[in-house]
Amino acid sequence: MAAERLTTEVRQQLGLGRILPLGEAADGVWVAEEAALAVLHRSVPGARLSAVRLDPSGPRATAESAVPAPAGALPPGPLTLTANLAMYADRPLPAAADEVRRILLAAAEGELGLPLEYVDLRVTELVEADGAGGVRRREESGPREGAPAPGREPTARGADRDGRTAGAGAEQEEAADRVARAVLAVEGVVGLAPTQGPAFSHVAAGPRFSAVRIEGDPVAGPCHVLLRVTVSATRRVLDTARAAGAAAREALGVSGGVTAAVLVAAVDRR
Incomplete structure (x- = not known):
């Protein structure tokens, strides 16, 4: 079951390109290529x-x-x-x-x-x-590498939180909702980004990747949170993502310890 979920996550994240590190090892932040x-x-x-x-x-x-x-x-x-x-x-x-x-x-x-x-x-x-x-250009070619796919818009603030982990119990669902609300209140966070990348229009990738995934015990701990967010270009991406991870940890307040990883799926220029 764990191997199947890992395969699904890898396939879905391929739609964003490779996953690149931001900041330092202690930050726990990545960005879609x-x-x-x-x-x-x-x-x-x-x-x-x-x-x-x-x-x-x-x-x-x-x-x-x-x-x-x-x-x-x-x-x-x-x-x-x-x-x-x-x-x-x-x-x-x-x-x-x-x-x-x-x-x-x-x-x-x-x-x-x-x-x-x-x-x-x-x-x-x-x-x-x-x-x-x-x-x-003297010779025009196809779309520039790295340009956003036509018609793809980042998730608007509050439009689709979908913070629930597939198969999670009521405690994890409530904790994911709490984390989602805290993260959406962070300056520079435009929204949560559970949607698949453009590469998945032709891939049977299984269940949609949740914007907030909690592994472990969100009540007694320890637990780990994986966030997928869209951020604004008005603030340095790393600073916004760090703040989002801190908000997630604070929202859980687990005595047994909580860690958070943040994946920036898109940078919104609006």
Whole structure:
């Protein structure tokens, strides 16, 4: 039964791309790759990134998380970004690439809290400025990697809490509802995000992943809470997620101990 649930969670989280660490090992926070890449893409409007990939900088740099991680999540530790870069044809390429590199590093830290250590860019295309000052590619391709899927909207505040764990008893259901209310009151939390990612429109992934999953005894403890949230772009993602985890722990107040892991499924720009 546990193996079946783990398989379901991994399949459902694949719809968000890989699960990347935010902050440090003690924070217990992760972000969906799709959400992180959307923020990074928006930080460089004068250039175009493609074939973007975020990977651990090395096995020796990773750390063990202080809390149980979401299924399939990368371990905490510094990351390296590799990408192809399309640049203006009339700009000095080395200086322009260095500027994009600095912008990406600053956005990763300032907007996300993503532990981005190194950015490896390959200039693979030259572009021309259009009449409106934008960028016109010499060859247009498909949708940009990391862009949100068309028609996919984050869960609105309070629209669908669905904090109940499948098969949970009344105590766990009540505890999940209590946690959901506390998390939704956190500044920067737009809503809970139980919905599946776009990849699951063609996958029979089983029961929907709950936005609040409680494992263990929420009354006497110990227990662990896994949250899946949508946050606002007006506040650093890591700070909001940390506050959401703290709110979940406080809402339970279990004497036997409670841990919380937070997975940021989307970053809402509204």
